[in-house]
Each structure stands twice: as structure tokens, then as C-alpha cells.
Amino acid sequence: MPVPILLVTGFLGAGKTTLVNRILQRADGRRIAAVVNDFGAINIDAELIAGAEDGVVSLANGCICCTLEGDLLRTLSNLLRRTPRPEAIVIETSGVADPEDIIRNLMDPVIWRAAPLETVLCVVDAAAPEALLDDPLFLSQLRAADLLAVSKGDLVDKASLDERCRSLSQINRRATLVEATGGDIPLDLVFPEVGTARERTTRPKRPSIDRFETFNWTSGTPISLAGFQQVVGRLAPRLVRAKGFLDTIEKPDGRYLFQLAGGRATLAPLDRDEPARGTRIVFIAEIGRITQVDIDDAMIRASGHQGQ
Numbered sequence: 001m002p003v004p005i006l007l008v009t010g011f012l013g014a015g016k017t018t019l020v021n022r023i024l025q026r027a028d029g030r031r032i033a034a035v036v037n038d039f040g041a042i043n044i045d046a047e048l049i050a051g052a053e054d055g056v057v058s059l060a061n062g063c064i065c066c067t068l069e070g071d072l073l074r075t076l077s078n079l080l081r082r083t084p085r086p087e088a089i090v091i092e093t094s095g096v097a098d099p100e101d102i103i104r105n106l107m108d109p110v111i112w113r114a115a116p117l118e119t120v121l122c123v124v125d126a127a128a129p130e131a132l133l134d135d136p137l138f139l140s141q142l143r144a145a146d147l148l149a150v151s152k153g154d155l156v157d158k159a160s161l162d163e164r165c166r167s168l169s170q171i172n173r174r175a176t177l178v179e180a181t182g183g184d185i186p187l188d189l190v191f192p193e194v195g196t197a198r199e200r201t202t203r204p205k206r207p208s209i210d211r212f213e214t215f216n217w218t219s220g221t222p223i224s225l226a227g228f229q230q231v232v233g234r235l236a237p238r239l240v241r242a243k244g245f246l247d248t249i250e251k252p253d254g255r256y257l258f259q260l261a262g263g264r265a266t267l268a269p270l271d272r273d274e275p276a277r278g279t280r281i282v283f284i285a286e287i288g289r290i291t292q293v294d295i296d297d298a299m300i301r302a303s304g305h306q307g308q
């Protein structure tokens with residue numbers, strides 16, 4: 001039996017991991033394997049995804065549309081050799097990935113026969129600035145989709161949500177559009193009962209343009225929550241995305257999950273009873289907007305100690 005692939009794309013911080021997590025939580029015993037690609041060197045997403053019956057494979061420090069394309073095909077072959085085989089495979093791309101390049105690779109005849117690409121789903125942040133609708137990478141992600149899942153409807157009013165949905169439908173008239181706040185999406189849309197895989201036409205491969213860069217901050221010493229919040233306020237205008245885990249002075253026996261997406265920063269205590277394991281944060285910015293030195297200086301000043 002062929003194993004259908006669901007490809008989940010969407011801009012940085014749109015809500016892909018949240019949606020993949022919801023799908024896996026509701027898999028109801030179905031063996032779904034997940035391949036998660038983080039652009040940064042630290043695998044934050046893989047740690048946030050729990051409960052995949054067949055485990056989560058993490059590909060980090062690059063993008064499966066270019067530098068890691070060989071790793072993706074090897075990972076799929078390995079998943080397909082597992083006994084028992086997964087019943088479906090979800091691939092979460094990084095937010096900087098152009099899905100066209102991944103789709104072209106998935107149409108490799110050997111992979112296609114065993115694991116046809118059934119659905120391309122693009123998660124779209126309803127609260128993202130209007131200007132994103134002119135962004136070439138975002139447009140490529142939108143246009144590749146069969147399914148547009150609109151996240152963060154809870155952050156905008158009904159009129160703005162309707163207006164955003166209208167604009168999205170005009171950009172991709174072929175796609176089914178569905179509201180998916182908190183990643184909630186009907187499972188029969190993402191895994192249709194009757195296979196819907198079809199050959200897709202993709203444009204020829206373009207040379208990839210380096211547009212974003214990632215920076216890491218890691219430290220074994222707990223940091224001050226108040227100091228960190230000040231740092232985030234200062235750095236946020238120069239960042240597109242940041243995420244990570246924090247060990248704080250204020251909460252010595254638990255950890256925080258930090259997220260900065262769409263200009264919104266959140267800090268949430270992790271439900272899991274996890275011991276301190278060090279602070280690990282990935283910062284993503286357009287090239288030239290910020291340097292590792294800026295980040296190190298800000299973090300060192302905030303935490304009053306030296307990180308690495």
C-alpha cells in the first residue's frame with residue numbers, strides 16, 4: 001500500500017508545528033510518522049512535537065528545499081523500510097522553505113510509487129501583516145497549496161479574518177480554505193479516504209537566494225526572566241522569528257517555552273515536568289539585520305553571565 005505524504009508549508013511562525021502537533025494528537029492510533037525541518041541548528045520543533053506513533057525524525061541546520069534535500073529523500077526511504085510501515089507521513093518544512101523545490105524532489109519516481117504526495121497544506125497566519133501578501137516566498141508557499149489552513153483567527157476580528165481569507169482565495173483559487181485556529185483542522189481534509197495524489201507541475205529549479213540567517217544562544221546557567229523580556233523587546237524589531245527553551249532564576253524547577261512570531265512574543269511554562277537543561281534559543285533574521293555579537297551582548301547583559 002502506498003503511504004500518503006502530507007506536506008505542511010507556511011511562513012516563519014505561521015503555526016505549522018502547532019497544526020502538526022494537533023494532527024498527531026488526534027491520529028487515533030493511526031501510525032503517522034513526522035519529519036520536521038528546523039532551519040536553525042537547534043531542533044526546537046522536534047521537541048515540541050510529541051506523540052507521533054512512529055516517532056519524529058528531525059532534520060535541522062538547513063532547509064529540506066535546498067541544503068538538506070538529499071537528507072529528506074534518505075529519511076523517507078528509511079521510514080518506508082520500517083516494520084510496521086507508517087500509514088502516513090507528515091513533512092513539516094521550515095518557514096524559509098520554497099515548497100516547489102520539495103515537491104519536485106518528492107516526485108522522484110521511486111519515492112512517488114511508495115509514498116505519493118497527497119496533500120500540500122499551507123498554514124497562513126491570519127494576523128500577519130498585509131505586506132506579507134507581496135512576499136515572493138510567501139506567495140510561492142500559498143500557490144503550491146491544495147489546502148490553506150488559516151491560523152490565529154483568535155487574534156483578529158471577524159471582518160479582518162474574512163478580508164484575509166478573500167485575499168488568499170484570490171491568490172490561490174484552486175485551494176480549499178479552512179480556518180484552523182490553534183491548529184484544529186478536520187482530519188478527513190488532510191488525510192482523504194480516497195487517495196488524491198496527482199502529478200504536479202513545478203517550475204524549474206531556481207538558484208536559492210540566501211535571505212535569512214539563524215543565530216543561537218545557549219547557556220547552562222539560569223537567566224533572569226525580567227532581563228530576558230527586556231532583551232526581547234529590544235531585539236524583536238530586527239527579528240523575523242525566535243523560539244527556544246529557557247531555564248530561569250525565577251522558576252528553578254521548571255522551564256519556559258519562548259516564542260516570537262509575527263512580532264508577538266510569548267513565554268509559557270512548559271506543562272511537562274522537565275528538569276532544567278539549559279537555555280537554548282534560535283533567532284532568525286533577514287541577512288544583515290542583526291549579528292551574533294548583538295545577540296550575545298544583549299543576552300549577556302540581561303542574564304549577567306557568559307553564555308556560549
Ligand SMILES: Nc1nc2c(ncn2[C@@H]2O[C@H](COP(=O)(O)OP(=O)(O)OP(=O)(O)O)[C@@H](O)[C@H]2O)c(=O)[nH]1
Pocket residue numbers: 010011012013014015016017018019045093094095096151152153154155180181182183241243259260261266
Ligand atoms: N493565538 C494563536 N497562536 C497560535 C496559533 N497557532 C500557532 N500559534 C502560536 O504561534 C507561534 C508559532 O507557532 P508554531 O506552530 O511554532 O509556528 P511554525 O510555523 O511551526 O514556526 P517555524 O517552524 O519556526 O516557522 C507559537 O507561539 C504558537 O503557539 C493560533 O491559532 N492562535
